[in-house]
Amino acid sequence: MTIADPGAAETETYRLDAQAGYLLRLANQRHAAIFQNHVAAGLTPTQFSALVRLAEHGACSQNQLGRLAAMDIATIKGVVDRLRQKGFVTTAPSRDDKRRHLVSLTEAGQALIGELQAAGQRITEETLAPLSASEQKSFLRLLKKLT
Amino acid sequence: MTIADPGAAETETYRLDAQAGYLLRLANQRHAAIFQNHVAAGLTPTQFSALVRLAEHGACSQNQLGRLAAMDIATIKGVVDRLRQKGFVTTAPSRDDKRRHLVSLTEAGQALIGELQAAGQRITEETLAPLSASEQKSFLRLLKKLT
DNA sequence: CAAAAATTGTTAGCATGCAAATGTTATGAA
């Protein structure tokens, strides 16, 4: 009669602290806090990813950048708007395709990239610090399978 | 002179696809999509966590529930508001402490818990499906260390 | 070629998630 004591039965058979989604949210929270301590210019992790992808790939359309950085088209629009306000990217209409707005790094944005990548390394190191070197490698390998 | 070819040098020394924060964001995205396919009543992962914690712990104050479910006080307020609108929780002023609002499960909320826990199990299973059984165990162990 | 389908970008709405400022109430220390 496990049903007879619902409270005990439930907490034994289901533990929120063992659920992938809950733990992923907590790990994300911790990473976001670490990120904020390392990156200047008031950049967010999302803005950071968009800038790095733009440097990797070169100028491209807004939607294309969204796909490169794994962001929804509604999300990437806001991100590009804010990066433009901060002076790190510019947008210009494409001659080839009148629908497209080409997004490019400004000089200020280009100048920031090296610093951002160095900070990114430190952020990942600190995020993974609770794990040993082999655990870190294993964790990243498994995490990549879940994307 | 690795500096001479900035584009190539950067992409070799820094890969966004190997950064913990970026991968955590992608894994979260995938989990959120899976969640939406399994949970009824229009519940979000956050609302889900709050309900389950409330069932585990019993009625408690809003801030306390936020700590149990790892949510900021501004976040838990919105979550409780929406759960109240949906009829799954009620709030009542505490006699002992006039600052507190006690949050409790309604009958509808209580009735939902079992179903939610079953769905939660399936969601974690599907989220971790790309991993083998031993990899799943290993991943959850490492992930827990990063929270 | 012309209609259907796809792509690009915008906007609105909803739900986290955090910081910071505010007001109320409770508690602990001088």
Added chain:
DNA sequence: TTCATAACATTTGCATGCTAACAATTTTTG
């Protein structure tokens, strides 16, 4: 007891992140 401190809750502001609806443009297809 009084005063400083802490805890509780609310509100505002900003930044994701998604859905859905829309208009403009391009591509595909019959």
